[in-house]
Amino acid sequence: MEKKYVLTNETMLYKDHTMQNNIVLHRIKALKDFHDVKKGDLGGWIQKESNLSHLGDCWVYENAKVFSEARVLENARLYGNAVVQGFARVYGNAYVFGNAKILGEAQVYGNAQVYGNAMVHGNARIYEIAKVFENAKVYANAHIHGNAEIFSYAKVHGNAFISSKALIFGDAEIYGHTKIDTKAFIGSNAEIKQTSDYVSIYPFGPHNDSLTAYVTSSGQIIFSTPTFDGTLEEFKKYLESSQYNDIYLMESRILINLILFKFSQKN
Secondary structure, eight states, X not given: OOOOEEEEEEEEEEXXXXXXXXXXEEEEEESSOBTTBOTTOEEEEESSGGGBOSSTTOEEOTTOEEOXXXXXXXXXXXXXXXXXXXXXXXXXTOEEOXXXXXXXXXXXXXXXXXXXXXXXXXXXXXXXXXXXXXXOEEOTTOEEOTTOEEOTTOEEOTTOEEOTTOXXXXXXXXXXXXXXXXXXXXXXXXXXXXXXXXXXXXXXXXXXXXXXXXXXXXXOEEEEETTEEEEHHHHHHHHHTTTOOHHHHHHHHHHHHHHHHHHHHHO
16 A cells, blocks of 8 residues: 655644543655645644555644544545544544544544534534534534534534434534434524424425424523524514515414424423
8 A cells, every 4th residue: 555644753742631641643744646735745643654544535734633543534634723532533525623623432424524613522423514613512422414513502412313404503402312304493592302392394484494493491492593593472573573474474373383382292
């Protein structure tokens, strides 16, 4: 196998709260041209050659780091200050950048992206074209895929399964065996511990939006659309001011009553 990089003599010591000892990392240097990397280019930092495959176009750029038993494979790329450690895997065409961390036995693959200050750890899986960013955390056995996006300060863990075009944001926390496979919008202080803690209706309104209702940590019901996130009373005022015609307003009232009935049956 032809090698595409070499470990240079430029080293650094790295330590964070999960490790007992400093780890020596080596700057890498390209031995040939591939993708956007040119022969002689310096890359980021790895501990050993098993951290970064010589196959494919995968690369560690800038100040990104890979160490322990972690591996970056195929065409995956790391940028910025990204860290991949433990037994984590980043492969396919995945991108990890910013200050993102992939830890434990987590895997990021397909065309997924993890960035910002996001953290993925445990046995979590991020794949297809899903995104986890800003200050979001995904861990335990959670799976995020499809077009799903987890961002802001949202947390997804347990055995939660998030897919389709779901957007999870704010201080939302999704866990348990919750399955969200619709075009849902879940934010504010949502606490979704089972699938029955939310309702998603699509299409809704004259623009074929999605309407989601969910339970918060205080037991309140929040209504959410691409342009609104608030309480029942706030939602009613929003509808009245949205210039919906009488047919859509009537439809909205019926849907609200059905949603409230569903949540009342839950208890």
